[in-house]
Amino acid sequence: VTGSETSPLVWDADGAPRSRRFDDIYFSKQDGLAESRAVFLHGCGLPQAWGGRRRFTVGELGFGTGLNIAALLDLWRREGAAGARLSIFSIEAYPMTADEARRALAGWPEIAEASHALISAWPGRAPGFHRVDLPAWNATLDVAVMEAEDALAQWRGRADAWFLDGFSPSANPQMWRQEVLALVAARSAPGARAATFTVAGAVRRGLEAEGFSVAKRPGHGRKRERLEAVLPGEGADPGQSPRVAIVGAGIAGAALARAFTSLGVRPVVIEATAPGAGASGNPAALVSPRFDAGGGPVAQLYAQAFARAVRLYRSEAAGAVIATGALQLDSGDRDGRRFDVVASSDLYETGAIERLPPQQASGRLGESSAVGGLWIADALTIEPAAAIRPWLAGADRLQAAAASLARMGTGWSLRDSTGGQIGEFDVVVFAAGAANARLTGLPLRPVRGQVSIAATRERPAPAAWGGYVLPTRDGLLFGATHDRDDADDTVRDADAARNRTLLAKARPALAAALAATALDGRAAVRAAGPNHLPLAGALGEAGLFVLGGLGGRGFTLAPLLGEHVAALALGVASPLPATLARIVDPAAFRERATGAGSGG
Ligand SMILES: Cc1cc2nc3c(=O)[nH]c(=O)nc-3n(C[C@H](O)[C@H](O)[C@H](O)COP(=O)(O)OP(=O)(O)OC[C@H]3O[C@@H](n4cnc5c(N)ncnc54)[C@H](O)[C@@H]3O)c2cc1C
Numbered sequence: 001v002t003g004s005e006t007s008p009l010v011w012d013a014d015g016a017p018r019s020r021r022f023d024d025i026y027f028s029k030q031d032g033l034a035e036s037r038a039v040f041l042h043g044c045g046l047p048q049a050w051g052g053r054r055r056f057t058v059g060e061l062g063f064g065t066g067l068n069i070a071a072l073l074d075l076w077r078r079e080g081a082a083g084a085r086l087s088i089f090s091i092e093a094y095p096m097t098a099d100e101a102r103r104a105l106a107g108w109p110e111i112a113e114a115s116h117a118l119i120s121a122w123p124g125r126a127p128g129f130h131r132v133d134l135p136a137w138n139a140t141l142d143v144a145v146m147e148a149e150d151a152l153a154q155w156r157g158r159a160d161a162w163f164l165d166g167f168s169p170s171a172n173p174q175m176w177r178q179e180v181l182a183l184v185a186a187r188s189a190p191g192a193r194a195a196t197f198t199v200a201g202a203v204r205r206g207l208e209a210e211g212f213s214v215a216k217r218p219g220h221g222r223k224r225e226r227l228e229a230v231l232p233g234e235g236a237d238p239g240q241s242p243r244v245a246i247v248g249a250g251i252a253g254a255a256l257a258r259a260f261t262s263l264g265v266r267p268v269v270i271e272a273t274a275p276g277a278g279a280s281g282n283p284a285a286l287v288s289p290r291f292d293a294g295g296g297p298v299a300q301l302y303a304q305a306f307a308r309a310v311r312l313y314r315s316e317a318a319g320a321v322i323a324t325g326a327l328q329l330d331s332g333d334r335d336g337r338r339f340d341v342v343a344s345s346d347l348y349e350t351g352a353i354e355r356l357p358p359q360q361a362s363g364r365l366g367e368s369s370a371v372g373g374l375w376i377a378d379a380l381t382i383e384p385a386a387a388i389r390p391w392l393a394g395a396d397r398l399q400a401a402a403a404s405l406a407r408m409g410t411g412w413s414l415r416d417s418t419g420g421q422i423g424e425f426d427v428v429v430f431a432a433g434a435a436n437a438r439l440t441g442l443p444l445r446p447v448r449g450q451v452s453i454a455a456t457r458e459r460p461a462p463a464a465w466g467g468y469v470l471p472t473r474d475g476l477l478f479g480a481t482h483d484r485d486d487a488d489d490t491v492r493d494a495d496a497a498r499n500r501t502l503l504a505k506a507r508p509a510l511a512a513a514l515a516a517t518a519l520d521g522r523a524a525v526r527a528a529g530p531n532h533l534p535l536a537g538a539l540g541e542a543g544l545f546v547l548g549g550l551g552g553r554g555f556t557l558a559p560l561l562g563e564h565v566a567a568l569a570l571g572v573a574s575p576l577p578a579t580l581a582r583i584v585d586p587a588a589f590r591e592r593a594t595g596a597g598s599g600g
Pocket residue numbers: 247248249250251252253270271272273274275276277278279280281282284285286287288400401402403431432433434435448449450451479480481522523524525526547548549550551552553554555556
């Protein structure tokens with residue numbers, strides 16, 4: 001028996017993975033694939049159960065090696081309807097690494113293509129939800145790294161089929177608690193089916209108590225029997241695709257366009273000027289998290305959004321990446337301790353955030369630093385235009401300035417300032433940056449910002465300290481100013497001088513080298529909500545949504561929050577856990593704003 005101390009598994013002499021914690025096997029080495037197909041796929045009536053459906057959702061308790069999901073993907077490719085979409089939600093409290101899964105799945109060459117797809121996009125292992133894109137399979141997989149009961153409470157999808165694959169109830173009672181089975185039923189679509197290898201009386205009775213009709217069926221291999229369960233009713237697809245408008249073509253609008261397109265809906269993006277005309281139009285942007293000490297929901301939101309943004313820019317906008325890795329320098333008295341907490345927390349993948357003493361920070365920075373900081377290995381410097389362009393490609397585009405809305409049947413007529421109709425839509429998402437305040441009535445505050453830009457051969461290492469410096473395609477960018485309640489976007493000489501002073505705080509040598517270099521400037525307006533929380537969700541009236549208040553982190557937040565809003569608008573499962581959805585919900589924001597004043 002071998003395996004590393006921190007791994008959830010050990011390898012049996014015959015090469016089969018075995019759980020260290022539960023002392024049970026993940027699947028049988030002889031016929032694991034056949035058993036997975038018989039117990040879970042056949043047990044849930046697949047492929048017949050998805051016949052005629054455009055969307056089908058599978059939930060799983062116990063992601064493990066991913067064998068069941070690889071077998072499912074393989075069947076979906078062979079027997080799924082052309083153009084139909086598969087959405088998978090799987091739960092795993094003790095995730096393994098991609099290398100461990102590769103070794104475990106190597107025994108099934110029959111499904112090698114599906115296993116390979118899964119392993120090469122293997123989900124992160126930090127606590128939280130992780131989305132895996134499988135575009136070639138018309139599928140997405142959300143893996144919840146947490147206790148089954150928590151994961152089910154956090155997920156707001158409805159599954160058509162469930163693979164109940166904890167370890168045996170005697171070894172792993174937590175996975176089969178009545179509270180878990182109750183949540184499985186609550187997160188099921190009408191007519192949902194559930195399948196499992198165990199016929200334990202408590203599981204049978206537990207499923208029946210939650211409304212499932214349960215039947216024992218002849219088992220597979222060494223297991224004599226297995227269970228099939230079904231809820232009353234019949235699953236159905238959502239109606240026709242809605243007509244979707246997105247107002248604004250900054251990073252928020254582009255991320256929304258990408259999200260709707262990947263769910264099979266082609267939106268119309270309405271932009272007053274040109275893509276990137278607002279805050280999203282700098283020549284470089286830093287994609288990095290906001291470091292709130294502690295493990296609260298705000299820190300979780302930034303951690304998940306950061307992981308998602310990095311994955312999506314790399315996979316779908318690779319041409320936009322200018323640099324990888326960034327240094328966050330200690331800038332306030334409390335930063336040292338705050339950063340210690342972040343570096344040792346489990347919010348980020350192991351090794352992704354490293355605490356650096358001043359000497360090592362200096363090495364990363366490129367000149368001597370008196371302070372230490374955090375090395376964020378996965379942070380990206382991106383060229384915004386090169387991310388926005390591909391994400392808008394799947395959308396129709398209209399140049400117009402939206403000014404008002406009027407009810408039109410079950411949808412909305414979107415109008416310009418002369419009252420002329422721009423179009424009629426079922427869903428309208430406001431992603432107009434600072435203009436969201438006027439368009440939605442939400443109390444967003446403008447925060448003017450100016451960056452300084454130099455064309456030079458110097459390519460600085462990305463670093464932030466309150467100010468920041470980034471490489472661009474043909475030089476560098478630094479700044480930035482923050483002026484609250486100032487919505488003017490003209491470039492000011494005084495602000496260029498402020499930026500030089502800010503640069504000199506962390507990079508005096510670079511600032512001195514640039515003293516004689518002429519600077520370009522670009523000013524734009526951020527939109528900030530109270531407590532600097534973004535806004536993503538429904539506006540209260542059917543069909544109206546917002547993605548805004550992205551503050552100084554739009555490039556980190558927009559990819560995940562765009563997916564969240566698109567999922568809400570189309571009635572499919574969001575990649576955002578419910579607790580995090582709540583803190584960005586505009587309804588909660590309105591309550592906070594009218595309640596305790598405007599905070600932050
Ligand atoms: C100086 C500065 C530096 C920054 N650096 C970074 C960084 O490094 N990393 C980071 O993550 N974030 C950074 N930010 C923040 C980031 O730029 C924003 O969070 C982000 O751009 C907001 O995107 P958005 O799509 O919501 O808004 P915007 O980019 O402002 O896009 C809104 C779009 O809507 C359009 N529009 C407005 N009104 C209408 C209308 N009525 N009808 C139709 N279209 C309309 C506008 O023309 C615009 O194109 C920075 C911001 C500033 C100001």
